[in-house]
Amino acid sequence: MKPYAEMTKEELLQERETLKAQYKKFQALELSLNMSRGKPCIEQLDLSMGMMDALNSHEDLNCADGTDCRNYGVLDGIEEAKQLIGDMMENHPDNIIIYGNSSLNVMYDTVSRAETHGIMGNVPWCQLKKVKFLCPVPGYDRHFAISEYFGHEMIPVPMTEKGPDMDMIEELVSSDEAIKGIWCVPKYSNPQGYSYSDDTVRRFARLKPAAPDFRIFWDNAYGMHHLYDNDQDYLIEILAECKRAGNPDLVYKFSSTSKITFPGSGIASLATSHNNLEDIRNQLRIQTIGHDKVNQLRHVRFFGNIHGMVEHMRKHADILRPKFEALDEIFTKELGGLGIGTWTKPKGGYFMSFDAMDGCAKDIVDRAKKAGVVLTGAGATWPHGHDPHDSNIRIAPTYPPLEDLKTAARLFALCVKLSSIRRLLEDLA
Amino acid sequence: MKPYAEMTKEELLQERETLKAQYKKFQALELSLNMSRGKPCIEQLDLSMGMMDALNSHEDLNCADGTDCRNYGVLDGIEEAKQLIGDMMENHPDNIIIYGNSSLNVMYDTVSRAETHGIMGNVPWCQLKKVKFLCPVPGYDRHFAISEYFGHEMIPVPMTEKGPDMDMIEELVSSDEAIKGIWCVPKYSNPQGYSYSDDTVRRFARLKPAAPDFRIFWDNAYGMHHLYDNDQDYLIEILAECKRAGNPDLVYKFSSTSKITFPGSGIASLATSHNNLEDIRNQLRIQTIGHDKVNQLRHVRFFGNIHGMVEHMRKHADILRPKFEALDEIFTKELGGLGIGTWTKPKGGYFMSFDAMDGCAKDIVDRAKKAGVVLTGAGATWPHGHDPHDSNIRIAPTYPPLEDLKTAARLFALCVKLSSIRRLLEDLA
Numbered sequence: 001m002k003p004y005a006e007m008t009k010e011e012l013l014q015e016r017e018t019l020k021a022q023y024k025k026f027q028a029l030e031l032s033l034n035m036s037r038g039k040p041c042i043e044q045l046d047l048s049m050g051m052m053d054a055l056n057s058h059e060d061l062n063c064a065d066g067t068d069c070r071n072y073g074v075l076d077g078i079e080e081a082k083q084l085i086g087d088m089m090e091n092h093p094d095n096i097i098i099y100g101n102s103s104l105n106v107m108y109d110t111v112s113r114a115e116t117h118g119i120m121g122n123v124p125w126c127q128l129k130k131v132k133f134l135c136p137v138p139g140y141d142r143h144f145a146i147s148e149y150f151g152h153e154m155i156p157v158p159m160t161e162k163g164p165d166m167d168m169i170e171e172l173v174s175s176d177e178a179i180k181g182i183w184c185v186p187k188y189s190n191p192q193g194y195s196y197s198d199d200t201v202r203r204f205a206r207l208k209p210a211a212p213d214f215r216i217f218w219d220n221a222y223g224m225h226h227l228y229d230n231d232q233d234y235l236i237e238i239l240a241e242c243k244r245a246g247n248p249d250l251v252y253k254f255s256s257t258s259k260i261t262f263p264g265s266g267i268a269s270l271a272t273s274h275n276n277l278e279d280i281r282n283q284l285r286i287q288t289i290g291h292d293k294v295n296q297l298r299h300v301r302f303f304g305n306i307h308g309m310v311e312h313m314r315k316h317a318d319i320l321r322p323k324f325e326a327l328d329e330i331f332t333k334e335l336g337g338l339g340i341g342t343w344t345k346p347k348g349g350y351f352m353s354f355d356a357m358d359g360c361a362k363d364i365v366d367r368a369k370k371a372g373v374v375l376t377g378a379g380a381t382w383p384h385g386h387d388p389h390d391s392n393i394r395i396a397p398t399y400p401p402l403e404d405l406k407t408a409a410r411l412f413a414l415c416v417k418l419s420s421i422r423r424l425l426e427d428l429a
Numbered sequence: 430m431k432p433y434a435e436m437t438k439e440e441l442l443q444e445r446e447t448l449k450a451q452y453k454k455f456q457a458l459e460l461s462l463n464m465s466r467g468k469p470c471i472e473q474l475d476l477s478m479g480m481m482d483a484l485n486s487h488e489d490l491n492c493a494d495g496t497d498c499r500n501y502g503v504l505d506g507i508e509e510a511k512q513l514i515g516d517m518m519e520n521h522p523d524n525i526i527i528y529g530n531s532s533l534n535v536m537y538d539t540v541s542r543a544e545t546h547g548i549m550g551n552v553p554w555c556q557l558k559k560v561k562f563l564c565p566v567p568g569y570d571r572h573f574a575i576s577e578y579f580g581h582e583m584i585p586v587p588m589t590e591k592g593p594d595m596d597m598i599e600e601l602v603s604s605d606e607a608i609k610g611i612w613c614v615p616k617y618s619n620p621q622g623y624s625y626s627d628d629t630v631r632r633f634a635r636l637k638p639a640a641p642d643f644r645i646f647w648d649n650a651y652g653m654h655h656l657y658d659n660d661q662d663y664l665i666e667i668l669a670e671c672k673r674a675g676n677p678d679l680v681y682k683f684s685s686t687s688k689i690t691f692p693g694s695g696i697a698s699l700a701t702s703h704n705n706l707e708d709i710r711n712q713l714r715i716q717t718i719g720h721d722k723v724n725q726l727r728h729v730r731f732f733g734n735i736h737g738m739v740e741h742m743r744k745h746a747d748i749l750r751p752k753f754e755a756l757d758e759i760f761t762k763e764l765g766g767l768g769i770g771t772w773t774k775p776k777g778g779y780f781m782s783f784d785a786m787d788g789c790a791k792d793i794v795d796r797a798k799k800a801g802v803v804l805t806g807a808g809a810t811w812p813h814g815h816d817p818h819d820s821n822i823r824i825a826p827t828y829p830p831l832e833d834l835k836t837a838a839r840l841f842a843l844c845v846k847l848s849s850i851r852r853l854l855e856d857l858a
Contacts, residue, residue, distance in 0.1 A: 037501065045499040049486040056485075057478040070474040072466065072692040100529045101721045108716040115545050116555060116579065126545060126555040142718075149715040150545065263501040265723035286578045287537040289571075292530045292721070294694035 003339035004420055009428050016421045019414055026411045031372030033408045038350035039399040040259055047315050048261040054302040061297060069293035075285055081296035087306035089255050090237045091271040100291045103256035103268040108146050110252055113283050115150055120279045122213035134182035136164035138353055138381030138392045140190040143183035154383035163200035177210040181217050187235045188222040191381055191394035192353040193346020195233035205241035218253040222349040224313045227321045233347055239271055248273040267296055323397040327352060327409050334413035340420035352395040360419040361390045367415035373408045432768035433849055438857050445850045448843055455840045460801030462837045467779035468828040469688055476744050477690040483731040490726060498722035504714055510725035516735035518684050519666045520700040529720045532685035532697040537575050539681055542712050544579055549708045551642035563611035565593035567782055567810030567821045569619040572612035583812035592629035606639040610646050616664045617651035620810055620823035621782040622775020624662035634670035645680040651778040653742045656750045662776055668700055677702040696725055752826040756781060756838050763842035769849035781824040789848040790819045796844035802837045
């Protein structure tokens with residue numbers, strides 16, 4: 001089939017009739033599928049059920065150093081967990097704090113602490129007239145929601161396959177003291193699945209911010225989440241790179257096991273410089289006596305070591321790979337050559353990014369919803385939920401079973417076509 | 430023996446020689462005991478080991494309503510946990526949010542949210558010149574530490590056996606808009622083990638604060654922590670009382686299972702009015718996707734229901750009762766009639782409060798430490814760690830084994846005597 005843009009009005013109208021009939025068939029299926037969030041599917045969750053047996057009443061719950069994990073104490077995590085998560089994050093255990101179950105919570109707290117107490121002796125952000133955050137777009141809605149909640153002015157920075165536009169970032173960060181942070185998902189980015197290039201990471205580490213309390217919020221959520229054993233993206237380790245660049249305190253790096261074991265019952269972590277850690281611990285010891293050490297020990301006993309975690313992630317990949325591949329196959333078959341949409345082909349992570357024709361995203365999401373498939377809201381990948389092009393849609397293929405996903409993908413492609421025709425007919429009118 | 434105050438200088442000097450010899454014997458024991466914090470002992474922790482078997486890989490981890498506890502979702506806690514914790518807190522499940530592992534963390538977050546975003550539409554506290562908190566004294570050091578961290582002016586309010594001085598509280602709260610909160614441990618208070626009288630609770634519920642965003646921070650940490658089956662303190666339920674008094678939004682009530690199951694691996698909770706809950710959820714959904722539902726389910730499956738928890742608390746009581754009674758016996762035997770100290774006789778909770786002669790507390794703690802027994806730092810029960818009388822010491826009898834505790838109690842009594850003589854000799858000089 002030829003590109004839609006080359007079709008005459010009559011051809012478009014005819015195509016629309018065919019598509020409408022197909023859409024009605026989908027509606028008759030009474031689908032009820034949810035592809036809105038990056039949730040692991042049941043088969044993935046089942047992979048970690050062994051963790052429920054990792055501790056039992058006959059085992060002692062002591063650390064190697066004798067710490068009784070059942071009792072109070074140990075503010076920043078047991079040594080075994082720091083070792084395991086250190087290996088996962090590619091950081092020294094001494095640079096790590098193990099938190100509770102949610103890295104989003106750690107990010108929120110990090111911003112909140114900066115608001116009330118400032119970073120390393122700088123003025124608390126709540127006392128400033130304006131705090132600005134850079135937001136690579138399309139990006140992660142929950143990051144933007146934190147900035148929105150704290151009233152930050154969010155500046156969109158375009159994403160490329162190599163990461164966000166570094167020319168723009170360098171210029172902005174070095175010239176505007178009100179810019180205090182940037183939200184990054186550097187590996188298998190949300191939603192594109194892009195990984196920052198070596199050059200991008202090196203330039204991040206070499207930023208010369210006007211604000212002494214500018215920090216990179218480096219959310220390495222998908223560091224272990226490859227789809228292919230022999231075709232993985234590689235990311236330069238940012239802490240080490242910042243240290244080499246003479247910028248040791250520039251970055252807060254976040255991670256968690258949420259999509260490794262159980263979302264909501266994993267362990268979250270932060271890696272950063274010793275100066276930042278000292279700053280953070282001064283607050284952390286006021287906020288809590290310590291996080292859940294028993295759950296830390298449970299993770300350590302379940303995985304044994306980083307090799308156990310890598311093997312575990314292979315099993316996740318075996319479940320997710322066919323889903324990502326099915327999406328790409330169906331989109332290629334249904335949309336290839338039509339010139340009405342592009343999509344990414346991630347080698348890992350949890351999402352795929354779809355760019356429709358301008359002005360079509362909301363309509364596509366609405367049409368899919370009316371046929372029983374809930375997608376991430378259009379606009380969600382932009383600050384304040386406002387995509388100025390109304391073109392980007394985040395696709396989350398992990399949760400539905402493979403056959404349902406295929407159905408949803410076909411419906412999605414159909415909705416893209418219908419929306420595009422509506423758009424093209426408007427242009428012709 | 431007659432009261433020390435009635436002794437002559439010679440009698441005091443002679444007594445001191447006897448005591449010094451005893452002290453040397455204690456030093457020769459090379460003790461290493463820690464009574465500084467309210468930590469459960471190993472036997473108490475062992476009571477909850479069955480919880481490690483409450484979930485295993487063969488059981489499904491679904492709630493009654495079908496929620497898969499392993500996945501994302503459920504911002505404010507699974508229904509079963511709300512039911513159990515509701516029964517524990519004497520509140521309706523709908524008034525409850527289940528959090529992570531630490532009620533201290535919930536209190537910190539509650540203050541932090543008020544600082545950055547204000548309470549129910551009021552001005553964020555960080556924008557105010559002055560925020561004041563009322564601090565019943567002696568009180569809980571970690572409460573005061575939160576206020577100190579946020580720069581609150583802390584106003585000490587004297588405690589009585591019936592709770593804090595309500596005349597003073599009523600006057601202050603109704604006249605000063607800068608007073609935004611009060612820290613309360615209403616049942617088996619930290620450190621005295623006092624429980625607020627019916628009259629005290631009723632007066633709390635009927636406060637007429639000048640500040641619309643004044644809140645009572647009601648830390649009901651020891652609601653279930655009785656020592657005696659048939660001699661328990663009773664506390665009027667504050668939410669219901671506030672509602673009756675036409676002050677439904679006046680209180681945040683905190684609790685946790687930290688000293689029921691495992692400290693650090695329990696579940697924390699907050700109960701409050703629907704208006705407050707709505708205010709809190711608006712922030713909570715930015716801060717996290719949800720807390721650890723698997724651990725919530727683990728607690729529910731372990732206890733079954735509130736009766737299971739009550740039975741469980743009886744076992745804790747059986748371990749702790751002899752410790753509290755031993756302390757009282759030894760203090761009575763060693764210090765009775767000497768007029769150099771008074772102590773409380775709690776019927777529950779985790780602490781006992783000791784009042785020495787003015788100017789003796791630090792010295793007593795120092796002497797105990799030099800003989801191998803670490804007590805809570807003198808002054809810790811006052812804001813900024815400053816006890817103007819230098820007389821109050823919190824005693825935490827739960828952690829050491831009973832025999833060690835007895836030894837420590839005898840050493841403590843000895844240190845009280847030595848300090849008092851030093852003090853009396855100074856007065857005579």
